[in-house]
């Protein structure tokens with residue numbers, strides 16, 4: 379790679395957002411697309427995720443992002459000759475309290491008005507649909523039969539193949555270190571280049587991702603991006619006959635931030651601790667994991683006494699309102715830096731990642747996207763303390779309050 383050559387688009391970060399965005403941009407007409415990855419492709423949150431993909435968003439925009447991404451996952455073989463391993467399992471978002479039920483039923487109304495084929499299952503029906511669920515521990519929930527899960531490492535492989543086949547240039551072990559900009563006499567500011575650990579790349583377009591490191595990437599670009607990182611844990615039980623089935627719905631115990639799905643004849647379950655402080659995940663929080671294991675055993679009695687064969691803790695990204703970020707980098711004075719697009723899926727990179735990446739590529743190349751209305755999703759929705767003017771997406775893990 380000749381680092382001094384002019385490039386159509388530079389993408390910072392080789393996670394699922396940067397990976398798919400680079401592919402969409404290259405196949406959407408950009409001539410030369412370079413991805414900067416400080417480590418190896420997929421080394422961030424994207425290879426460590428649980429793979430849950432739902433269209434049951436808490437706002438019309440997030441419903442659309444989930445639907446678009448599922449449609450993309452379903453079309454990958456036809457488009458790319460490879461795929462992210464999406465399998466349709468169905469997803470039940472449980473109600474435990476009467477308040478959960480009232481809120482869930484309102485949510486279903488909103489989702490149906492967005493064209494989503496979602497229904498409310500009474501407790502008895504929910505237990506029939508998901509036969510491993512304890513019958514008396516819940517009040518039913520919302521259900522979408524076409525939600526499912528991808529295989530996150532396979533997704534990294536899929537976007538790496540797509541990038542390579544489409545001619546995206548990947549610079550691994552090459553860090554983004556800063557933005558070069560130029561101001562015009564009319565007060566506008568435009569990106570002119572990207573500084574990297576391997577030298578300067580001249581470009582007029584940059585997509586900035588970073589997952590849980592996006593705040594630090596923003597600082598390198600001279601911008602405040604209020605994205606946090608926090609520990610998130612996933613465990614997989616040993617196999618059990620109750621889970622030796624090709625299909626069983628995934629379930630989200632929303633209030634507890636606990637979800638589960640089939641995995642290699644056992645059950646994979648993931649959790650976020652509402653009392654977790656922001657920061658890098660460096661170890662497993664066993665007491666919290668065991669607490670969630672006990673809750674899981676109440677809701678799915680077949681897991682009672684099962685041993686774990688895999689447990690991991692990794693850093694998940696989150697935004698203050700749990701919504702994605704799509705918009706330009708802002709200078710300290712709040713002026714958009716033309717040619718830049720920040721893209722973040724706010725901890726939902728498996729379910730919204732392809733759609734957010736596609737919208738970011740559209741914004742970078744065309745300055746607009748028809749995938750969703752992004753007018754409110756930029757960095758200008760946050761005040762100087764990172765508080766958003768938008769209502770929080772109600773369907774999210776319990777992330778820390780500050781970033």
Ligand SMILES: Cc1cc2nc3c(=O)[nH]c(=O)nc-3n(C[C@H](O)[C@H](O)[C@H](O)COP(=O)(O)OP(=O)(O)OC[C@H]3O[C@@H](n4cnc5c(N)ncnc54)[C@H](O)[C@@H]3O)c2cc1C
Nearest residue numbers: 391393395416422423424428429430554589726727728729
């Ligand atoms: C344990 C866990 C479970 C999860 N489960 C789910 C799930 O079930 N469903 C779901 O939708 N989401 C899930 N997520 C969230 C999802 O994984 C993330 O939202 C998604 O991976 C973010 O993708 P990304 O590309 O923005 O970030 P990342 O995958 O983190 O990629 C960012 C990349 O930027 C690189 N980078 C950082 N700084 C620089 C720099 N200065 N220069 C160059 N490169 C840089 C990093 O090395 C990294 O590779 C989970 C996350 C975790 C941790």
